[in-house]
Structure formats: C-alpha cells, structure tokens
Amino acid sequence: MNVHQTLNRAQHEAASHIDGPLLVLAGAGSGKTKVLTHRIANMIETGSVAPFNILAITFTNKAAGEMRSRVNAICREGGSVWVSTFHSLCVRILRREIHNLGYDSSFTILDADDSLRLIKKCLDELNINDKMYPPKSMAAAVGRFKDQMITPEMASRDTPESDFRMANIVDIYKLYSRKLRQNNSLDFDDLISLTVRLFTEYPDILEGYRSRFRYIMVDEYQDTNAAQYELVRLLSERHGNLCVVGDDDQSIYGWRGADIRNILDFEKDFSGAKVVKLEQNYRSTRNILEAANSVIRNNSQRKHKQLWTDSGDGCKIGLNQAASDREEAAFVAGSIAKSRQDGGKYSDNAVLYRSNFLSRAVEEELVKAGIPHRVFGGTRFYDRKEIRDVLAYLRLINNPRDSVSLLRVINVPRRGIGEVTMQKLEAYAASVDKPLFEVFDELENADVGRQSKKLREFREMMVRFHSDAMNYGVAELLGSVLEQTGYIEELKLEATEEAQGRIENIDALVAKALEFEQHAEEPTLAAFLEELALVADIDSFDADADAVALMTIHSSKGLEFDSVYIVGCEEGQFPSYRSLVSETPKELEEERRLAYVGITRARRRLTLTSAFRRWVRGNDVYNRVSRFVREISDDNLENVKMDNQRVDAKHDESEDTTLKSADSKPAERTGISRYAEINKVRNSIDISFGGKNYMQGAKRAADAATREQLEFKPGDRVRLMKYGVGTVLDVKDAGADTELTVEFEGAGKKKILANLSKIKKVEE
DNA sequence: GAATAAATTGTTTTT
DNA sequence: CAATTTATTC
Numbered sequence: 001m002n003v004h005q006t007l008n009r010a011q012h013e014a015a016s017h018i019d020g021p022l023l024v025l026a027g028a029g030s031g032k033t034k035v036l037t038h039r040i041a042n043m044i045e046t047g048s049v050a051p052f053n054i055l056a057i058t059f060t061n062k063a064a065g066e067m068r069s070r071v072n073a074i075c076r077e078g079g080s081v082w083v084s085t086f087h088s089l090c091v092r093i094l095r096r097e098i099h100n101l102g103y104d105s106s107f108t109i110l111d112a113d114d115s116l117r118l119i120k121k122c123l124d125e126l127n128i129n130d131k132m133y134p135p136k137s138m139a140a141a142v143g144r145f146k147d148q149m150i151t152p153e154m155a156s157r158d159t160p161e162s163d164f165r166m167a168n169i170v171d172i173y174k175l176y177s178r179k180l181r182q183n184n185s186l187d188f189d190d191l192i193s194l195t196v197r198l199f200t201e202y203p204d205i206l207e208g209y210r211s212r213f214r215y216i217m218v219d220e221y222q223d224t225n226a227a228q229y230e231l232v233r234l235l236s237e238r239h240g241n242l243c244v245v246g247d248d249d250q251s252i253y254g255w256r257g258a259d260i261r262n263i264l265d266f267e268k269d270f271s272g273a274k275v276v277k278l279e280q281n282y283r284s285t286r287n288i289l290e291a292a293n294s295v296i297r298n299n300s301q302r303k304h305k306q307l308w309t310d311s312g313d314g315c316k317i318g319l320n321q322a323a324s325d326r327e328e329a330a331f332v333a334g335s336i337a338k339s340r341q342d343g344g345k346y347s348d349n350a351v352l353y354r355s356n357f358l359s360r361a362v363e364e365e366l367v368k369a370g371i372p373h374r375v376f377g378g379t380r381f382y383d384r385k386e387i388r389d390v391l392a393y394l395r396l397i398n399n400p401r402d403s404v405s406l407l408r409v410i411n412v413p414r415r416g417i418g419e420v421t422m423q424k425l426e427a428y429a430a431s432v433d434k435p436l437f438e439v440f441d442e443l444e445n446a447d448v449g450r451q452s453k454k455l456r457e458f459r460e461m462m463v464r465f466h467s468d469a470m471n472y473g474v475a476e477l478l479g480s481v482l483e484q485t486g487y488i489e490e491l492k493l494e495a496t497e498e499a500q501g502r503i504e505n506i507d508a509l510v511a512k513a514l515e516f517e518q519h520a521e522e523p524t525l526a527a528f529l530e531e532l533a534l535v536a537d538i539d540s541f542d543a544d545a546d547a548v549a550l551m552t553i554h555s556s557k558g559l560e561f562d563s564v565y566i567v568g569c570e571e572g573q574f575p576s577y578r579s580l581v582s583e584t585p586k587e588l589e590e591e592r593r594l595a596y597v598g599i600t601r602a603r604r605r606l607t608l609t610s611a612f613r614r615w616v617r618g619n620d621v622y623n624r625v626s627r628f629v630r631e632i633s634d635d636n637l638e639n640v641k642m643d644n645q646r647v648d649a650k651h652d653e654s655e656d657t658t659l660k661s662a663d664s665k666p667a668e669r670t671g672i673s674r675y676a677e678i679n680k681v682r683n684s685i686d687i688s689f690g691g692k693n694y695m696q697g698a699k700r701a702a703d704a705a706t707r708e709q710l711e712f713k714p715g716d717r718v719r720l721m722k723y724g725v726g727t728v729l730d731v732k733d734a735g736a737d738t739e740l741t742v743e744f745e746g747a748g749k750k751k752i753l754a755n756l757s758k759i760k761k762v763e764e
Numbered sequence: 765g766a767a768t769a770a771a772t773t774g775t776t777t778t779t
Numbered sequence: 780c781a782a783t784t785t786a787t788t789c
Contacts, residue, residue, distance in 0.1 A: 112778075414767080
C-alpha cells in the first residue's frame with residue numbers, strides 16, 4: 001500500500017524522513033496529525049523500524065487515543081507503538097523504577113488543588129504570611145523551579161543572603177518537597193522532573209529505555225518545558241531519531257513553564273536537523289485564514305511562516321457587539337438554532353472562550369433554547385467535592401502516608417474530630433518526623449486527650465479497608481467505603497436536591513469503577529487512581545454526540561469545527577486583564593497566539609462576540625471590544641445581530657441601564673465610584689459607535705471630567721481591609737479600572753485595582 | 765473543642 | 780458569585 005498517496009509535497013517530505021532529527025513546523029490546519037500517522041505507518045510498512053521501538057508523545061490523552069486509532073487504521077501492527085502523553089509515559093516509567101529514588105511505587109499523584117493545600121500547610125508551618133506570599137504564586141514558583149529541574153538545594157545555593165524574599169520562597173520549596181517525599185506523593189511537575197533525575201542518576205536504566213525507544217516523535221513541541229526537553233534529549237541523544245512537530249504561533253502554555261525556545265532552537269540543539277514547513281492550510285476558508293494571519297502578524301518573535309489556502313473566500317467573519325453578556329449568549333444560542341433549522345448539526349458548532357466562567361451565560365441560554373450541549377473544563381467531574389472526598393479515601397488506602405488525603409477525610413462525614421485535635425496530631429507527627437497516619441499508632445504521646453478514642457476508631461476503619469483492598473476489586477472497595485463511612489447515608493439525610501445530585505455523581509463514579517475493573521489491562525487500585533489523576537476533561541470529547549461543544553480556547557487546541565463562536569472578545573477578558581497590566585509584552589503576545597489558535601479552529605464560519613456590560617462575580621464590568629477584533633481587517637468582517645432585534649431598541653436599553661445602575665450605587669462609594677461610572681459610560685459611548693472614535697471630542701471631555709473626579713493621587717493615604725493602611729505611590733489607568741501602586745505599612749508594595757478592591761481613602 | 769453563621773476576598777489558561 | 784476565612788453559638 002502506498003501510504004503517501006494523499007500527502008502533498010511538504011507532507012510527504014516530512015513523512016518519509018525517518019532517520020535523524022526532524023523539525024516539522026506545522027501551521028494550523030496543515031495536516032500535521034496526518035503526517036505523523038503516515039510517518040509511523042511508513043516506518044513500519046517499509047520494514048525499517050519495529051513498531052515496538054516507536055514512541056509518540058502527545059499533549060492530551062485524547063490526542064494519544066486518536067493517533068493510536070489512526071495508526072491502527074492504516075497499518076496492521078500499529079497496536080504496539082507506544083503512544084502517550086508526557087505525564088502518563090513518566091508515570092509508567094516511575095511505577096517500575098521509582099524505588100531507586102527512595103519512593104514507594106504506590107505513590108499518590110497530587111493534582112493542583114492538593115498541592116495548593118500542601119503549600120498552605122508549609123506557609124503555616126514556616127509562619128510565613130500568606131498575604132505577602134500568596135499560596136497560588138508560591139505553588140507557581142515551585143512549579144517553575146521543577147520545570148527547570150532546579151532542586152531546593154540548587155535554589156538555596158543560588159539565592160544571595162540579601163534576597164530575603166527569594167530565601168523565603170526557597171524555604172517553602174524545601175519544606176514542600178520534604179512533605180511530598182514524606183507523604184510518598186508526587187505532584188504533576190514531579191512526574192517529569194523525577195523521571196529526568198532517574199535517567200540522569202541511573203544511566204543503565206536510561207540505556208534500557210533508549211534501546212526500547214529508538215524512534216521518538218513529539219507533537220505540540222512548542223508547549224514543552226525545560227524538563228520535558230531534557231527528557232526527550234536524554235532518550236534520543238544516542239540514536240538521534242527525534243521528530244518534533246509544532247507551531248511557534250500556537251505556543252499557549254508559557255505560564256506553565258513551556259519554553260518557546262525549545263522549538264526556535266531545535267536546529268541548533270540537534271545538529272543536522274532537517275526542517276520541513278507545512279504552510280498550506282486545508283481547514284479554513286480564506287476569510288478566516290486572513291483574519292488569523294492579520295492578528296498573529298502583530299507578534300514580534302516568530303519563525304517566518306505564512307499560511308495560505310486555495311479554498312474559497314467563504315463567508316465573512318461575523319461580529320456581534322451585544323449590550324450584555326445575556327444578550328451575547330442569546331445571540332449565540334439563536335444563531336445556532338437557526339443554523340440547525342437550515343440543516344446543520346449541533347455538533348458542527350463550538351463556543352470558545354478565554355476563561356471558564358464565560359461559559360455560564362451561554363450555557364443558560366442554550367438550556368433555555370433547548371439546544372443540547374456539553375461543557376468541557378471548569379469544574380471537571382473528578383473535581384467535585386463528593387468525588388474528591390471519596391477518592392481521598394481510596395488514595396489513603398492505597399498510600400497510607402498520603403497526609404493530604406488523610407486530612408481531607410478525617411472528619412468527612414463528621415465524626416467529631418476537629419481542627420484543634422488534628423493540629424496537635426500534626427505537631428506531634430512533625431516533631432517525630434513521621435507521616436501523619438503513622439502516629440495514629442502512638443496516640444498516647446500526642447496529647448489529644450479523650451479524642452484518641454475517635455481517632456482510634458478511624459484507624460480501625462482504615463485497617464478494615466486495607467484488608468478489603470487486598471480481597472476485593474475497586475468497585476467493591478468503593479462500596480465498602482461508602483457504606484462504612486456513612487457518606488451516602490449522610491447525603492440521604494440531607495434530602496436536598498443538591499445532595500441527590502451528589503449521590504448521582506458518586507453512583508457515576510461507582511459505574512466508572514465497575515467499567516474499569518472489566519476493561520483495564522491491570523485492574524488495580526493504583527491503576528484506577530492513576531487513570532483518574534491524569535485524565536483531562538477534553539479527553540472525553542466525543543465528536544459523534546450531536547451537541548454543541550463549549551470549552552476554553554486552551555482545551556480546543558487540536559480540534560476543529562465547522563462553525564466557531566468566540567465569546568467575550570473584550571479588553572480585560574480576552575486579552576485577559578492580567579496580560580494587560582503585565583510589564584512585558586510577552587504575556588500579551590501569548591494572548592494573541594491564543595486568539596490565533598481560537599480563530600484557526602473554524603472551518604467555514606467564525607463569529608466573534610462581545611458584551612458592553614458583563615456580570616463578573618457579582619459586579620457589572622464594562623470593557624471595550626478586544627484589540628484582536630480590531631486587528632482584523634474590515635474587509636474580512638461583517639456586523640451581525642440577532643434576527644428579530646431592532647437596533648434602536650438595543651441602544652435605548654443599554655444607555656438606560658447604564659444610567660440607572662449609576663444612580664442606584666450606594667452613596668458611600670463617592671469619588672472612586674463616580675469615576676468608575678464615568679469610565680463605564682465613556683467606554684460604552686466609545687463602543688456604541690463601533691470603536692471608530694466618532695466621539696473624540698466627547699471622549700476627551702469625559703477624560704477631563706474623569707481626571708477631576710479621580711480621587712487617588714500619589715501621596716494619598718489609603719486603607720484596604722487585607723493590607724491595612726498605606727501610601728499611594730503611583731496611579732495608572734488600566735482598562736475600566738485604575739491601578740494604584742501602594743506602599744502598605746507592614747505588607748510592602750502592592751498593585752491594587754481601585755474599583756475591584758474597593759480600596760478607601762483615609763481622611764487624616 | 766466543634767459546628768454553624770457571618771464576613772471577606774479573590775481574576776486566566778491545565779497535564 | 781462562590782469559596783474560604785473569621786466570629787459566634789452550642
């Protein structure tokens with residue numbers, strides 16, 4: 001069989017280059033998955049490579065599954081090719097080898113939420129103020145250390161005495177690492193960095209995997225971080241048969257440590273590398289492609305690449321500027337309903353957004369319109385409280401040293417063991433340097449008084465679970481946990497609709513466990529937990545179900561739809577507020593790449609929508625239309641509105657609401673509140689006229705009025721609940737809000753958003 | 765000492 | 780708005 005029949009010249013060139021390093025720069029929609037699968041088939045069919053020697057690394061489990069089935073479809077022996085994500089590859093290696101690094105192979109995999117809890121514990125224990133060292137930033141800082149394979153010792157050595165702040169962060173990193181080890185737990189970043197460490201410290205183990213993985217392929221290479229780079233380098237160094245595929249314009253995980261230099265420097269790092277560019281796009285119409293190109297053009301650091309297509313113009317890109325998030329959502333729902341009437345399928349449509357909360361309004365309107373849809377991301381099924389609770393029991397059974405899980409379930413359902421008791425126990429455990437669960441054996445030393453009876457009962461229950469785990473399957477064990485802990489019982493007693501929903505979710509987990517027992521290669525408890533820890537929501541994406549897909553642009557990477565709606569195209573929303581206040585243009589450029597990814601998901605129709613007024617966690621916010629919309633040429637755009645909507649009516653309604661809400665604000669928010677209202681009106685005026693500055697004069701007048709109203713100026717004394725009293729150093733306009741740089745007494749220098757934080761002036 | 769009610773505060777994106 | 784921290788009641 002000639003597998004190259006359907007490939008174009010560049011695709012063929014990439015698919016037939018088997019030995020030596022190869023970089024495929026694959027623009028969006030240029031058929032890179034096809035190239036990868038054909039390349040694998042080609043290797044196997046020409047008999048030059050055994051399937052067993054091929055490793056393909058993808059970004060999500062879903063992409064892995066898809067590649068596996070596509071390889072199988074074109075080639076009989078495809079089944080023994082190892083296709084997986086970085087994370088699952090590493091887990092499989094670590095389960096076999098991690099004893100070399102002093103861990104037990106039943107290690108727990110902590111997700112982001114678990115590691116945040118552990119970070120908070122570290123802050124507590126070190127007496128570090130969580131206002132000055134926010135746990136989330138600390139978790140991110142620790143993550144970046146690990147991405148770059150900087151150990152606590154290295155970090156400590158490289159930190160000068162004078163850098164007080166960094167020294168504290170390193171202390172947190174040290175303690176966090178120690179706790180992880182003591183808990184026999186690994187976080188996501190550990191999975192990669194410990195594998196690298198294993199390979200570095202044990203060359204013979206590395207050698208084993210090298211001889212196994214003689215041909216390596218990495219998809220989405222632009223999103224790899226330093227540790228992943230190192231892993232790939234170690235594995236491929238000897239034979240040099242490394243093929244990476246990626247697109248620097250689609251690098252959207254910089255915040256997770258992904259280093260765009262990995263792809264930019266590939267030719268330098270792997271000498272003799274062949275480079276193939278795939279520039280013909282087979283996915284989208286010309287209007288869509290031109291829009292994508294004219295947006296991404298505004299970025300500075302890129303490899304030169306110009307996507308082109310020989311398909312037709314297609315329809316123009318729709319632009320809907322709605323008055324509110326509700327109207328925006330109603331527009332999307334109406335538009336999808338209409339396309340359905342015209343004979344389309346629901347599953348041809350996707351609604352994409354920058355952040356998860358933006359799905360809310362759209363969801364509600366879709367429900368109202370009776371349109372079937374699926375939401376991916378946000379709170380995943382496995383993130384629900386009841387599921388996490390129950391899974392924590394299983395994790396604790398699997399790995400009794402897992403203190404994070406122990407603390408989660410010790411009083412769930414309530415059994416009268418409270419915070420004070422656990423604090424005493426933790427203090428004692430820390431003093432004898434033992435995992436928490438182990439000191440349940442020596443309660444008499446821990447000063448917990450009469451609480452020790454309850455603690456002992458808990459311990460005995462866990463022992464029973466342990467023996468259940470030896471004798472029964474995962475589903476039965478789960479049943480035993482649900483019964484003995486009384487978890488379901490308590491929910492039944494609550495007898496609310498919410499509790500009923502939780503019971504249903506738990507039932508779904510039991511069903512999942514049953515299914516797992518029947519189909520898993522190795523139906524152990526550890527394997528079950530591992531599978532749940534590493535699934536992404538998008539992995540369950542089912543293209544066959546006739547439903548509209550709702551997801552973040554991040555999740556949509558690698559997917560394509562006939563018709564795509566990108567909602568929330570507003571400054572501060574997309575690009576995100578964070579990228580706008582950032583000092584460097586780096587973050588904004590990543591937002592722009594994200595816009596590029598979003599736009600290029602569409603095959604035939606793209607609609608961008610924005611809302612003048614958006615309800616964001618209990619507050620109205622007013623933002624201008626996104627710069628990314630403005631970067632698209634008018635030639636490719638057309639305004640679209642709801643079918644049965646009168647334009648004047650819309651304007652009347654929006655002005656009216658704006659003014660009314662201004663009047664009804666409480667009087668105490670004087671200066672700043674007036675400023676905010678004026679700013680809101682100013683923005684909405686600006687947008688009402690298509691953002692084309694018809695109102696230059698009026699806008700300047702408004703600006704002047706604003707400046708008069710602006711209460712904050714450098715030198716002002718202000719108070720904020722969280723940080724106390726401070727002095728304003730700098731005032732800066734940031735979209736609809738005002739950014740103040742304030743020196744707080746005791747808490748140091750902070751950047752504060754005046755409106756959002758409700759900061760107040762102190763009269764002296 | 766634990767359970768519950770009230771106050772406060774946070775802003776992305778995910779393996 | 781919702782999750783988490785802090786104050787109050789049992």
